Amino acid sequence: MPIRDDLRGQTPYGAPQLDVAVRLNTNENSYPLPDDVVEAVGKAVQGELRDLNRYPDRDAVALRAALADYLGHGLVAANVWAANGSNEVQQQLLQTFAGPGRTALGFGPSYSMHPLLAQGTGTRWIGALRDPDFGLTPDAAVAQLDEHDPDVVFLCSPNNPTGTALDSTVVGAVLERARGMVVVDEAYTEFRRAGTPTALELLPQHPRLVVSRTMSKAFGFAGGRLGYFAADPAVVDAVQLVRLPYHLSAITQAAARAAVAQRDALLANVEVIKVQRDRIVGTLRARGFRVADSDANFVLFEVGGDQKIVWQRLLDRGVLIRDVGLPGWLRVTAGTPAETDAFLEALT
Numbered sequence: 001m002p003i004r005d006d007l008r009g010q011t012p013y014g015a016p017q018l019d020v021a022v023r024l025n026t027n028e029n030s031y032p033l034p035d036d037v038v039e040a041v042g043k044a045v046q047g048e049l050r051d052l053n054r055y056p057d058r059d060a061v062a063l064r065a066a067l068a069d070y071l072g073h074g075l076v077a078a079n080v081w082a083a084n085g086s087n088e089v090q091q092q093l094l095q096t097f098a099g100p101g102r103t104a105l106g107f108g109p110s111y112s113m114h115p116l117l118a119q120g121t122g123t124r125w126i127g128a129l130r131d132p133d134f135g136l137t138p139d140a141a142v143a144q145l146d147e148h149d150p151d152v153v154f155l156c157s158p159n160n161p162t163g164t165a166l167d168s169t170v171v172g173a174v175l176e177r178a179r180g181m182v183v184v185d186e187a188y189t190e191f192r193r194a195g196t197p198t199a200l201e202l203l204p205q206h207p208r209l210v211v212s213r214t215m216s217k218a219f220g221f222a223g224g225r226l227g228y229f230a231a232d233p234a235v236v237d238a239v240q241l242v243r244l245p246y247h248l249s250a251i252t253q254a255a256a257r258a259a260v261a262q263r264d265a266l267l268a269n270v271e272v273i274k275v276q277r278d279r280i281v282g283t284l285r286a287r288g289f290r291v292a293d294s295d296a297n298f299v300l301f302e303v304g305g306d307q308k309i310v311w312q313r314l315l316d317r318g319v320l321i322r323d324v325g326l327p328g329w330l331r332v333t334a335g336t337p338a339e340t341d342a343f344l345e346a347l348t
Contacts, residue, residue: 006119013116021318022335022342027160027188027298029220030335031269037262044258048250056250059240063253066260067228071213073200078233081240082256083247086187086214086227090154091117093210093229095242097181098123098152105150107136109326111160111185126150134162134292134300138173151180157199158188161324161331163294168197175206181235183210188296190218190270191277196295200230207232217297219259219266226256273297277334283344298333300326317346 015026024030033041065077083089090113098104100122106114107128118125128144130136136155145153153174157166166184175182184199192198199211210231215221226248229235259266280299284291290302303310307330311323319342321332332343 024333025322041258044254082228084225089227094121102151104152106154156185158296163296165295191297192295319346
């Protein structure tokens with residue numbers, strides 16, 4: 001097929017979807033939606049069915065207002081944009097502020113979709129590195145900016161696959177030095193430990209800052225496909241130049257609005273999941289494993305050998321976790337207490 005030369009030989013992004021007893025590989029929320037939330041979402045969707053012959057609200061204003069209310073920090077609908085998952089949000093940002101002849105930079109190991117989104121938008125990707133402990137200092141980050149002068153910088157906090165969060169001084173230093181846009185991916189921020197900052201606090205002083213979020217993780221809304229970002233209204237206006245018409249269906253908007261309205265019920269399991277995360281970290285460290293600090297709903301740990309062998313042996317015992325391609329390391333999602341029991345037993 002006459003596909004683009006830079007796409008030849010590439011494979012699509014994806015993780016194994018296997019039918020096993022315990023699936024802890026894609027950082028999903030293990031808890032199904034509560035009955036009250038199911039009823040509310042179903043009622044909201046039902047209310048849209050009669051008018052499916054009409055296009056949805058192209059700008060999803062009501063949904064954006066609901067998301068702004070959830071975020072707080074004085075944000076309003078004009079500060080928020082939503083799309084089909086944070087992947088589409090970030091793709092739209094690259095389409096708007098990067099593209100052919102421009103560059104995007106990230107600090108790895110990090111979210112593997114970022115370089116793929118860059119490639120798909122014709123953006124040259126620059127893969128800088130984090131420290132050996134998966135941290136990042138202001139000096140190290142600024143040095144990479146000085147060397148490469150990127151048009152877009154991606155910072156992940158908490159970072160996937162490591163779980164580590166960034167100090168606000170790192171984000172501040174990057175914002176002061178970066179010439180272009182700075183995107184802070186906070187997909188897992190609801191799971192952060194006490195005292196870990198959010199970049200939302202920096203928005204009023206930095207019109208080139210974008211904070212990306214998702215409803216897939218803490219909200220348990222992965223099947224609903226809803227991501228969003230908060231930024232200066234000028235950023236929202238710019239992204240609308242590249243968004244597809246009616247990119248969020250009426251059903252998606254209605255379901256997401258209902259889910260945001262039910263956020264107390266949906267987020268009730270966040271603390272439970274954090275307990276399991278900390279249990280995994282503590283247990284593995286007690287067994288002598290090297291484990292990365294985690295402010296997310298997953299844990300990265302070193303196996304001391306070929307991670308592919310350990311991954312397969314866990315799978316043979318009915319537990320699916322993630323090989324993220326980092327030699328010697330594996331990532332496990334924090335799920336229910338029973339799933340944590342199964343993982344720790346299988347690892348033993």
